[in-house]
Amino acid sequence: MMAGKVTGLQQGAGRIFVVSALFLIAGTFLWAIQVLPVIWYWAEVIILFPPCCLSLGLWWMARGRRGDVPFVGY
Amino acid sequence: MIEALFAAVLGGLLLLGLHRKVIARVQQRPGPPVWQEVLHTLKFSFKSTWVPETASPGLFVGIVLVAIGIWTAALAVVLAGGSILIIFGVYMLHKIVEHGFGLSSGSPYGKFGAVRSVISAASEIPLFVSVAAIAVFTGSLAISDIVAYQAVNGPLLIIAPPAAFAMYLVILSKMPFSPFAIVEGKELVSGYKTEHFGVWRAGLEVANAIKTSVLLGLFLLLFLGPLSPFAFVVAIVILLVSLSFVCAVTPMLAPFDSVTIQALVTVVMLGYLVLLGVIP
Amino acid sequence: MSSLGGAPWYILEFGDELVYFTPYTTTLLILALVFTVLALVSRPERQVEALFGTDAIYAKDTTVDQMRFRRFMAIACGCASMGAVVTGDLFNFTLFVALVGITNVGIVAAVKNRHVQNAAFQYGLVALTATVPLFAGAGIVAATTGTLSIVALASGTVPQAPFFARALLCLGVVGEGMAPFYAAKAEMFRAPGAPYVIMCSLSSLLIFLRVAEVVMVI
């Protein structure tokens, strides 16, 4: 997930997004049919929601650019 | 949970947008549209993103995940009617998150924003006293118990107004543009957020949105008790507008003054606790 | 205890020593764990500073040798705070808190900078002094109630711990968790290495949160 020289960054982020989103949907479904206990469902959401959220944006626009030095040119 | 999460994110962003709008109107400016914060978050997610060269990459990225994660957890606790102590912990942890945001980039602006977040630890003590006062009346710290208590005995806002005031101050100190928002002082560019741009910033906005929804909703649950969904929305808007008015008409305090005022409030609240007979 | 930190999910017993997991302590444990892992995996940042009176800026580097020591200290600090938040024994709690104090000093003391070392030394003095009320508090609780187990103290079968002892415990934790207040003097932030410095604030925060629960239940 870290930007740098990785060229497949967007691809990787896309995969993370798809996997976490699938897990979230599956979790919701399993909870709705009362297979998954509610506490596990919540744990799943708390763990997976943040990466799902970030990887969507990264998949969209992370170009794998080299970082710059802050504090220069403000 | 998922639907509540989306509602909290969207609702929180709209509330923050409303906050800006009300402040602008009080100051006789047109102000941005109410959905500005939603657009803002979308805009940030579609921006080119990388990690600054001087940053500590693990922390730089990890802290965004932690920020979203802790407030999602707080939302889950509110929904489950769990212990208010956990929310208290998450609220205090938000300080560490601000701290991490600022320090991880290596930028001096972020660093000073982070230092200020440590100073603003004073704002957590009123919350703790407020929690203790609630526990005195209801005999429990579980949100569900507190709501049930109010269904029988009427809102705590009337029973224990000082506790409500302390909590109000705590929420106020975490609102943008508030007199206590020393971590986001304009002399530090954007304070701790300065170096988090693009997707990282979008993640932070999401966390802030959940935070706003959770804190405002928690205030209503703790001090007004059970409300119908419609009444809940109306009450949350009224609460927010009152906060916006305070933010609009007060200047940002210097860090020292901010800490002094919060410490004074804590002393007053401790006096209130003594009056209640908690501390012999 | 059923109403404060939530009912315990699981109690792990080693003889009379015990560790218990309520929703509250579990939350704190997970947070400590997350930040310890972050300290474990992340490289330190390079602080950008402006040279006074000029336009020049430079980025501070952290040497590998220094980093190794500070990372170790940060992880030790994370482990100590994990212990402090889950332990069910009052004396173990005070020991873990004292350990957090030492490791906090260690995290900053490795930096070869006079200002930072001065801050670390002064903080260390406070932390060392704070062990007095901390151990004294635990000792008085043991003397008046005859037990050190937080679960037994919370169950109400033994007399309640005196207010004095609880105040001493709080005082001790405040003293051990002083690091962030020294941080407010901005001296500690001359030290680069955000993942480690953040461990100082986090561990003090966690022991504050835990002692809040402990003094309420005992």
Added chain:
Amino acid sequence: MIWQEYSVGLLVVLACGIVAFVALLLEWDDLHRLLLIDLVEIPSLGVIALLGTDLAEALILPGLVVGIAELLALSQIYLHKEGIADRKVSGLNIEVISKADAPVIISVILIVYGIVLSGFTGGGIAGLGIVFFFMARGAKEHFSLLEMASGVSWALWIAAFFVFMVLPQYWFLALMGAAIGILLKVTVKMALVGMMWGRPDE
């Protein structure tokens, strides 16, 4: 009643603590403050000791260890802070002691007495004898060898505890193992302290 005796002792300890804290407030020299704080720590152990039970003994040890660890860490920081870390130190450089037979005799007596006592207290006393010997003679020993001996005896101590838990019928063996293990460990550890006079080769 016990509580009344306890509270009298408590008052004495608190008085000690208050005196020490006042001294701490008045003192501004960093080194003196460090020394004073070590004095302040003793009353806190006194509070625990006032319990007067086996539990108290078990609790004092970790308290003492934590205190010593903090003290050592802070002294190291003090050395670095003041820039005197590389100053040369060489034992107690007193001719009378280093040539006389007295240190040897005193050390031997302490060590024998320590072995007779066995356990933690015995280890402490025997260790004190060795510390005294090393300090008087400024001997250079094999640091790593002593560290290893300390580690092995610690392992013996732990193994004895496992015997207690798993095979309680062999309690006597375990007791002896634990007593000897802790005796050796404390002795060796204290001997190491006696040799910590900086590193002459650096």
